[in-house]
Structures are given as structure tokens and as C-alpha cells.
Amino acid sequence: MHEMAIAKGIIDIAVAAAQKGGAQKITRINVVAGQLRGLVPLQLTYCFSVLAEQTIASNAYLNLEITPVKGRCRNCGETFIVKDYQYVCPQCHSRDVQTVGGTELRVRDIEVE
Amino acid sequence: MKISVMTDILQANDRIAAVNREIFDKHRNLVINLMSSPGAGKTTLLEKTAEGLRGKLRLGVIAGDIETSLDSERLERYKLPVVQLTTGSPCHLDANMIASALPHLDLSQIDILIVENVGNLVCPAEFKVGEDYKVVMLSVPEGDDKPLKYPLMFRESALLLINKIDLLKYTNFNLEAARRNAVKVNPDLEIIEMSCTAGQGIEPWVAWLVERYQRKIGKRRSA
Numbered sequence: 001m002h003e004m005a006i007a008k009g010i011i012d013i014a015v016a017a018a019q020k021g022g023a024q025k026i027t028r029i030n031v032v033a034g035q036l037r038g039l040v041p042l043q044l045t046y047c048f049s050v051l052a053e054q055t056i057a058s059n060a061y062l063n064l065e066i067t068p069v070k071g072r073c074r075n076c077g078e079t080f081i082v083k084d085y086q087y088v089c090p091q092c093h094s095r096d097v098q099t100v101g102g103t104e105l106r107v108r109d110i111e112v113e
Numbered sequence: 114m115k116i117s118v119m120t121d122i123l124q125a126n127d128r129i130a131a132v133n134r135e136i137f138d139k140h141r142n143l144v145i146n147l148m149s150s151p152g153a154g155k156t157t158l159l160e161k162t163a164e165g166l167r168g169k170l171r172l173g174v175i176a177g178d179i180e181t182s183l184d185s186e187r188l189e190r191y192k193l194p195v196v197q198l199t200t201g202s203p204c205h206l207d208a209n210m211i212a213s214a215l216p217h218l219d220l221s222q223i224d225i226l227i228v229e230n231v232g233n234l235v236c237p238a239e240f241k242v243g244e245d246y247k248v249v250m251l252s253v254p255e256g257d258d259k260p261l262k263y264p265l266m267f268r269e270s271a272l273l274l275i276n277k278i279d280l281l282k283y284t285n286f287n288l289e290a291a292r293r294n295a296v297k298v299n300p301d302l303e304i305i306e307m308s309c310t311a312g313q314g315i316e317p318w319v320a321w322l323v324e325r326y327q328r329k330i331g332k333r334r335s336a
Contacts, residue, residue, distance in 0.1 A: 002204070002205065002235065002236035002239045002240070005123075005126075005203075005207070005239075005240075006122055006123070006239075009122035009123060009124075009125065010122055012125075013118060013120045013122065014118070017116050017118045017120070018116065021114070021116045023114070023116070031122070036264060036265045036268060037239070037265065038235060038263070038264075038265055085261060085264050085297050085298045086297060087297065087298070087299075087300055095300045096300065097300065099268065103265075105121060105122045105123060106118075106119060106120055106121045106122055107118045107119070107120050107122060108117075108118060108119060109115050109116060109117045109118050109119075110115070110116050110118055111114065111115050111116075112114050112115075112116060113114070
């Protein structure tokens with residue numbers, strides 16, 4: 001249940017940003033989460049709804065954008081989407097692939113009133 | 114109105130982890146974050162590691178457990194500095210919990226500090242604690258498909274310990290498939306096969322620790 005800690009992080013960040021901007025109410029929170037994070041959206045929304053009670057985010061819609069795993073070949077420089085955890089470059093077939101996407105976990109922006 | 118935020122959700126944890134890391138570096142500690150499912154054999158590994166490192170390097174342990182202190186009791190007879198963290202409900206250790214354990218350890222008397230995480234293949238991978246390396250242990254009865262089911266854990270780790278290989282003959286665990294699945298997720302992953310209870314594979318594991326310790330301290334000396 002790392003979803004609980006992550007939901008708490010989302011609310012803390014969103015509320016701080018909203019207050020800094022002088023907003024009264026958060027209506028939407030856009031979160032970018034890499035596929036490698038293995039987040040369970042339903043669990044996250046549930047944890048979020050419980051923790052957001054009594055905060056200015058209590059009625060906010062939590063939008064979760066799951067980003068795919070991306071690799072960059074250290075051999076030829078090709079950047080590609082890693083499917084099924086196959087860390088093999090489609091251009092030169094090298095296995096020397098660096099993860100460059102899929103581990104993101106951040107609040108991108110919020111919509112406020 | 115839209116407000117751009119772009120803040121990492123685990124930044125609070127990562128910041129504390131960075132502070133822990135500085136403290137460890139200052140004390141010349143090599144710190145290993147050891148993760149696995151419940152019952153994979155982490156505590157037995159620690160017992161064997163204590164024996165293996167004796168006379169070479171000084172071991173310390175921070176053990177995470179949800180409710181009991183059974184793990185630290187098992188380690189007591191090795192006369193190691195051990196701090197037991199009972200997490201209550203959380204399924205992982207985070208940087209703040211580790212920070213809270215540090216006042217109870219004399220880090221100047223420790224060369225290698227192993228953080229025995231809570232048994233769980235999902236959550237601990239998300240939370241840095243200030244470690245140099247993550248090490249994941251997978252035991253034969255769990256099945257050879259685990260790297261594909263819990264990719265982040267295996268992707269983040271530097272070393273995979275495949276434990277309980279003495280049980281291979283009783284299961285359908287395929288060692289080759291396990292290796293293939295693990296390397297698929299993380300081509301840089303090193304793998305050591307072992308049976309902690311039979312004392313098999315402990316030597317290469319201890320050698321790995323010693324080599325990583327020397328690599329870290331050596332690097333600091335030349336820096």
C-alpha cells in the first residue's frame with residue numbers, strides 16, 4: 001500500500017501550491033505516474049478521497065496519467081518505448097539500455113478556483 | 114485557473130534519504146537496502162553474513178518488521194549493533210524511519226550497514242532510505258516469474274540473490290527462466306544463487322559486499 005504514502009504526498013503538494021497561489025479550492029489534480037511505479041489507480045483514488053477530506057482538495061478530481069517505460073540505447077542513442085520489459089534496442093539490438101521514462105511520479109499541475 | 118506544479122511526490126522522502134546518505138558517507142558506511150517477500154530468508158542471510166564478515170568488516174543492521182522484534186532477537190547472539198524498527202502498519206521502511214534509527218547506532222563502529230526492509234516486493238522499491246545499493250532476494254518457492262510481476266524492485270536493484278536453491282528439486286522453479294526474466298527487466302543486474310541454510314553462495318555474497326565497500330571507500334580516498 002505505497003498508494004497511501006503517495007496520496008498523502010499528492011495532497012500535501014497540491015494544497016501547498018494552491019495556497020501559494022491564493023486559491024480557495026482545488027478542482028483537479030493532474031498526476032504523472034510512470035508504469036514502473038506499479039500504482040493501482042483504484043487504490044490511489046480511494047486513499048486520496050479519504051485523506052483529502054477536510055482539506056481544500058476534498059472535491060478535487062484526481063487525474064492519473066500513466067506514462068510508458070522508455071529506454072535509451074547507450075550504444076546507438078535510439079529512444080524507444082519498452083514493451084513487456086524487453087530492454088532491447090529495436091535499432092541495433094543492444095541490451096545496454098538505460099531507463100529514461102516510466103519512473104516519473106509527480107504532480108504536474110492543479111486546477112483551482 | 115491552472116497552476117503548474119511539477120513537484121516529485123516522493124521528494125520529501127528523497128530529501129531525507131539524501132541527508133541519511135550524507136551521514137553514512139561521512140562515517141564511511143556502505144549501506145545496503147535488502148528487500149524480499151516475507152519468508153524469503155533475509156534474516157538467515159544476515160546471520161550468515163555476520164559469520165562471513167567476521168574479522169573482515171564490521172556489520173550493523175537496521176531491521177524492519179511490522180509488529181515483532183523476532184528478527185533482532187535472532188541476531189542478538191552475533192553481538193552486532195542492531196536496531197529494530199517496528200513499523201506498525203506500513204509495508205515499507207522510509208527515509209524518515211531510518212533517520213529515527215540513526216541515534217541508536219554508533220556508525221563509526223560500522224563498515225557495512227544492512228537495512229532489512231519489510232517483507233514485500235512492491236512498496237519498498239519506491240522509498241529510498243539513503244542506501245548505496247538495493248539488493249533483492251528471491252526464494253525458489255516464490256516462483257521464477259517474480260521479476261516480471263514486480264519489475265520496479267528488480268529494475269532498481271544492483272544484485273539479485275536467488276535463495277533456497279536446495280529446494281529446486283521439489284519445485285517447478287526454473288533457474289534459467291528466473292535469470293532470463295531478471296535480466297530482461299534489468300540487464301545490469303548481478304545474480305548470486307544461494308542456499309542460506311546450507312551455507313551455499315554465502316562466499317560470493319560476502320565477496321560482493323567487501324568489493325563494494327572497497328569501491329566506495331577507495332573512491333572517497335581518491336576524491
